[in-house]
Amino acid sequence: MQGALLELIRFGYGPLGGPIGGPPAPPVAPGGLDPDRLLASLDAPDPVTRPGTAARLALLADQRRARDVAKAGGPKDDSAVKALRQLQREDAAHWVTGAATAASGFRERLVNFWANRLTVAPTRGEGVHFVQPYRDEVVRPHVAGRFATMLAAAAWHPAMLLYLDQARSVGPNSAYGLRRRAGLNENFAREFLELHSMGAGYTQADVTELARLLAGLNYAPEGAVFDAERAEPGPKTVLGAEYGTGPAEIARFIEALALRPETAGSVALALARHFLADDPPADLVARMAQTYLDAGSALPPVYRVLLEHPAAADPVLQKLRSPHEYLVASLRAFGLTGEEGPDQGGPKGGLKTGPALQAMGQPVFRPQGPDGWPDRAGDWITPPFLTARLDWAEKLARLYAERAEPAALARHLLGDAATDTIRAVGQAEQRWEGVAVLLASPAFMRR
Structure with missing residues (x-):
């Protein structure tokens, strides 16, 4: 061919x-x-045409206000509900039309690949409204950037916080946890290690400690927030390193996680499997993983190794x-x-x-x-x-x-x-x- x-x-x-x-x-x-042509296509303008998180948060606020007015005996106004449903229909259609008309098929394939690896789905309350913005705000801007940056953006997006129950996780020794007798939800912490990054090489203790570190990361009517009242006090030891409390410590952990050899191997295998073969060449996966580490999780150099391997040009x-x-x-x-x-x-x-x-x-x-x-x-x-x-x-x-x-x-x-x-x-x-x-x-x- x-x-x-x-x-x-x-x-x-x-x-x-x-x-x-x-x-x-x-x-x-x-x-x-031509690897150069494919990589250059990642730098082409890629305008986002769908309304983002801010627009949807505004509509959700309008919906809540309208509901409160109706409960108080005022007039019923379902315009925000209708607008949100229309956005959902348009989002679903856009998944097809966006790819069918994409100027860069490679970029669009990468958007879908990364959105699938860092999956969110409309299964938790208001999360149904944030799947498309998640793709446009977490994945699309970072397909030609660093995986560490994409991973951090995913952790702070309302779609992810709702989908993997992070909004339900509370530090048991936090002010809120002691007052409400609430505790940790480890769902997000587990998937963050197993599916989004390392895949292997961690323990259940790491999952629990990561859940303690992430407690306080929450979804509120204004979007993603760090709620200090829900944050677990004290040190947390995850993957052998100690962390404190707050957004800066979460960011420090995500950076370290993205640069682990297990994460490099998991990312390399997933990319090679997606584009080349269900069981890709082991030498290719190893070279991609090492390049990932050498580049500090920058993705274009990893793509280049993939594109220049003989398997990429195999006509079969x-x-x-x-x-x-x-x-x-x-x-x-x-x-x-x-x-x-x-x-x-x-x-x-x-x-x-x-x-x-x-x-x-x-x-x-x-x-x-x-x-x-x-x-x-x-x-x-x-x-x-x-x-x-x-x-x-x-x-x-x-x-x-x-x-x-x-x-x-x-x-x-x-x-x-x-x-x-x-x-x-x-x-x-x-x-x-x-x-x-x-x-x-x-x-x-x-x-």
Whole structure:
């Protein structure tokens, strides 16, 4: 497979097709996989278009005020509730449209990778409103920065504090804890060590001590705060080092945690597994981990080691696209955004990408647990999930096949990896069937 096309598939969401009703897509530029080009794309402007945490906190404050007025016998005002629900619907759609129209597929893939590694989900009260801002404020600004900075931003974001119950954790010897007989919730501390950073090499005592250190880190109506009344007094010993109390000590711990060899190895393995293979080359993971430590957790040098390894240019596609990646790649094949309605050749009610993702096993922003979406093929290859992909392929093919010649589209999307697919496409009796065969082919489902 041509290197530049491989670059779009393995490190992005696949090549763009021509827009519906517009000119055909230009051919993929000649040349090989170019690490410099991919890394330079991380510096391109990446404007955030969705309302952030501050806007949502303001709406939540309006909602509370309206509720208080109604309880006191005043007029009912549900405008803030409606506005928040509308934001939720738009956020869900944006997960698809943002990737389908992304100028840099590599950057967008990294945003989704890191948001998945430092997972939050809308399962705790007001946390439902902060998932999109979390992605835009914690992950997006730091994909080309230091992991330590991203990790600290995650720890202080309302979405994380609510999702992993940190807002319920109280130092048992704090003023609040003694008064209310409240205690620690270790959920956030455990996942911070197990899933977000080290993965191994810590003890239960470290989890408890970290929970004591993090006590006081809380969510309030104005957002993330440090509540000294909930903070556990006295020294805390985590991973062999002693810490005091307060935000500065939490920051000192996170910096030390990010620079541990266990964290470096965990980050390197996760990146290599996501982009290259379910079981990536051990020598690559080791070099990425050492580079991570040498660079003080700066991520671009780690990406460069990944991109320059021979496995990155292997023309054999190793990874199965996740449902989100598969759906986005199929939209890009036709130059679609995912929001097309009848006026753009779509069905009444739109393409309904959300229900399609749910049927494929990846409901929008709702992973099964704090470990995020799986990154191995076996978790996505089940009869119901594959049937849902075939249903989506047929739906898209029936809608848009008349605007694409199947064999030409296969060559554009897969290059010289399309040989077997073109042969299968050529056996279809109708054009839409040929396009469906292409979208449902093993070659198209891989990256």
